[in-house]
Amino acid sequence: MSKVISLVEQQLDALLENETNIVSNLANTAALLFQNYENLNWAGFYIYNDDAKELDLGPFQGKVACMHIKPGSGVVGTAFANKESIVVPNVHEFAGHIACDADSNSELVVPIFKNGQIYGIIDIDSPILNRFGENEKNEVEELAEILANHI
Numbered sequence: 001m002s003k004v005i006s007l008v009e010q011q012l013d014a015l016l017e018n019e020t021n022i023v024s025n026l027a028n029t030a031a032l033l034f035q036n037y038e039n040l041n042w043a044g045f046y047i048y049n050d051d052a053k054e055l056d057l058g059p060f061q062g063k064v065a066c067m068h069i070k071p072g073s074g075v076v077g078t079a080f081a082n083k084e085s086i087v088v089p090n091v092h093e094f095a096g097h098i099a100c101d102a103d104s105n106s107e108l109v110v111p112i113f114k115n116g117q118i119y120g121i122i123d124i125d126s127p128i129l130n131r132f133g134e135n136e137k138n139e140v141e142e143l144a145e146i147l148a149n150h151i
Contacts, residue, residue: 008036009142016150025150027059029122029143034061037136039128041103045112046076047120055080055121062125066100076121079109083118087137089130108132112144114151122147 012032016025026045033043044060046069055069055076072081075094079086088094088107104125112119122144126132 006139006142008032008139009146011036012143012146016147019150022151023059025147029147030059030061033122033124033140033143037124039126039131040124041127042100042123042125044123045120046080046123048080048118058120060123063103064100075107075109076123079111080118080121083111083113085110085137085141087132087134089132091125103127105129106131108136108140110137110140110144112148112151114148119148119151 012029015028015032019025030044034040037043040062042060042062042065044062044065045058046055047058048054049056052068053071055071057065057067069077071077075086075088075091086107086109091104091107104127106126106129108124110122112122122140124132124140
């Protein structure tokens with residue numbers, strides 16, 4: 001049985017086709033996420049900087065954000081360190097949550113893997129509690145795979 005590809009996955013694949021500029025691809029992906037998911041206040045990327053051994057802010061849509069996150073710190077750093085997606089229904093109950101925006105109440109973070117190595121994190125925040133579930137997590141993981149083919 002073949003996998004059903006969502007409209008947003010089709011849009012991302014078409015948007016990034018034949019484009020090789022990483023910043024442009026990350027910027028357009030952030031915009032696509034922000035426009036296609038309801039009740040968001042932030043959607044963007046943290047990219048691992050091997051020299052500084054931290055995650056640096058990448059292209060995003062939303063309010064200003066934390067510029068550097070250490071692996072293992074907050075939701076983003078924890079997802080990076082554990083190399084796994086995390087759905088947080090209430091960020092105020094997540095030990096060590098980094099409050100870059102006081103309006104954020106729930107969060108979805110998904111690692112991006114390139115050539116078997118973790119490249120960075122997709123980070124999506126919402127002012128709504130319990131905004132993200134398995135469906136969003138699974139779809140954003142698929143989007144991360146599509147994006148990895150264009151970075």
